[in-house]
Amino acid sequence: MDSTKNITLKHLLIDQNKCIGLQFSSSKVLQLLVDALPNISWSREFEMHYLPNNKSNLDLIFKTFYGIAWVNGNYFFSDKIINADNPQLNLERYRNRIYRDNYKFCPEDYLLKLELKKYSDNTVRNYVSHFEAFINYYYDANLISLNEVDVRTYLQKLIQEGKSNSYVNMSVNSIKFYYEIVLGMPNRFYAIERPRKEKQLPEVLSKEEIIMVINNANNIKHKCIIGLLYSSGLRRSELLNLKITDIDSKRMVVKINNAKGNKDRISILSPSILKDLQQYYKEYRPKKYLFEGQKGGKYSATSVLKVVTSTAVKAKINKKVTPHMLRHSFATHLLENGTDIRHIQLLLGHSSTKTTEIYTHVANRSFMKIKDLLS
Template sequence: MLADQALALFDGQLKTQNRSEHTVIAYHNDILQFLNFLGQEKGVEPEKISIEEVTVDWIRSFLSDLTDQGLERKSMARKLAALRSFFKFLCKDGYLVQNPVQRISTPKLGRKLPEFLYFEQMEKLLQTPDCTTVLGARDQVILELLYGSGLRVSELATLNREDVDSDQMLLRIKGKGKKERLVPITKYAFEAIQAYLSMRENSQKALLLNYQGSRLSVRSIRRILNNLANQAGLPLHIHPHMLRHSFATHLLDGGADLRSVQELLGHAKLSSTQIYTHLTRERLREVYDETHPRAKYS
C-alpha cells in the first residue's frame, strides 16, 4: 500500500474515534513530515513510498535528523507517538505485517524546573489584597495558605472551616489518593482566616466562598490569583502551583531538610521533592555568576 493511501485511512480512523480536529491535523502533519523526510532520503516523491519500505532504521534516521535540527525532546516524543499510532493501526487492520516502530523507545523527557517567585515578589503579592473588604480578606487567606502552607489548589478549594485547628495551628488536608496530612499554618495565615471569618456573614462549612456564598472553585482561585498578580505588577503569569513551588524553594533556602519538605508537601516519593534541590542549585549558580568577580571574567 502506498503511504498517502495509508495516511488517508489513518485520518479516517482518527475521526471515527471522535478525536479533535487539532489532534487529527497534528498527527497527519507529523506523519507527513516523516514521509517527506523518507522521500528526500530515497530521492522519490513521498506519495510513491510504500509503507512496506519503512524500517526501524528509517525511523531512527528520522529521529536523528530531528535531533540535529535541535528539536526539543518533548516535540520528538509527540512525533514518535504519532508514528507509533499510525503503524499500530496499519498492523492491527492487516495492512502491514511488521511494526517498524515497535523497537523504538520514546526519548526521555528532561524534567522542567518548577517556576517560583523570589521572596521580594512574594512579599509584594502578599501585600496586594484589600483586607478591609470581605473578598479582599478572603484573597489574603488564599495567598497565605498557598504560600505559607504549600497547599495544592485542589486542597485549598476543598478546605472546610472544621479543618482548621486553631489550638495547634494546623490544617487537616485531604491530599491525593484521599490521604490526610497535618500541615502547620503561619501566624499570618491564622490571623487572615480569623479576620475573614469575622467579616463573613455566611456560616457555610466551606472555608472559602465566592461572592454568591458558594464554595470557591479551583478555576476561580486561579483567576483571583492571576488578577492579584496583575495588580501587584508582577511581569509573570502566576498560577497557584507557583506559590507551592515558592513555599518549597524558600524552605530549602532557609535550611529545611528534604524529608521535612516532602512531608509538608504530601509527596509520596522523595524523588518528587528532589526537583527543588536542583532548583536551589540553579539559583546558587546564578547568584555566583552574577556576583563573584572571578565568575564575571570572560
C-alpha cells in the same frame, strides 16, 4: 496448587471480535489443558492463545484451571475503582450540554466509566476535553476502526502545533482509557511513543515578591487564598477542598484530606495567616468549605487562578504567576532556610524525596557558598 503456575487473562480484539487472551509461562501441564479447550486459537500478532469473549468460555477457563493454576484477572476485569475515597461525581454538566453542529460530545459509556471508577473531578475534566478533541479530529470516522497509525497522526498534529509533552501525554491517556477501559479492547496502544517528560525547573517568586502579591490582594478573602497557597504549600485543589474544621488553630496546622494519591497530611499554619483567616471568617461566614462562591458551595478553580494572576499583575510582578508557583516558592524558601528535605517532602505530600529534590536546583542557599571566580 503450584503457586508458580498462573494464567493471565487479557482482552484481545481479533478481526473486530472481542476475545479472551491466555498468557502463561512455558508449562507442559498448562499447554495440554489449553490445547484441550474448545475453539482455542493462536494469535501470532499477540503471541498468545485466545477464545471468543463470552460468559461460557470465561466460566470454562476458571473451571479448567481450578486447583491447577491461578487465574489472574487483574488486567481483564477493569471495573476496579481507582480512587474509592473520592466523592461521587455528578457528570450531568457534560450530559446536559446543548448540541453543537459538527461537534461530537464524549460518549455516554465514557462518562459512565469515569463515574464508576471515581476519578477526580480534575482528571474527568482533562480526559473529556482531550478525548473530545481527538474524536472531533476524526469526526466522520467510526471510533472502533481507528488504529495506532491514526493515533500517531493525531499526536503528530499536536506536536506540530507546539503542544507541551504533558498535553500530549494526557491525550494518550484519554484515548487509551476509551479503548482499553471503556471498550475492554487489548492494549493496542502500548506501542505508541510517549514524549519524554520535560524536566523543567520550577519557577519561583522571591520572598519580597510574595509579600508584594499578598499586600496587593483586593480583599481579605483573596489575601487568605494567596497566603494559604504559599504559607502551607497547598495545591489549588487542596485549597478548594478545605473545610472550616481543617484549620486547627490549637496545633497551628492545616489538615489536608484526600490529597493527591488519596493521602491525608498536615501542613503548617502561619500565625499571620491565622489572624487574616479569623478576620475573613467574621466578614464572610462560610458555611461548609473554607472558601465558598457567592451562591455557596465550593469556590471554583478558575476563580482561584484569577485571584492569583490578577493580584500579581496589580503587584507589578513581571512573571505569569500561578497558584502552583506559590507552592514551588513555599518549598524553595523552606529549603533556603535550612529545613530538612524530608520535612519538606512530608509538608508537600510527595511520596519520595526524589520529587522534592528538584527544589535543590533552584534554591539559592547552596549557590551562596560557591566562591566568585572573578573576585
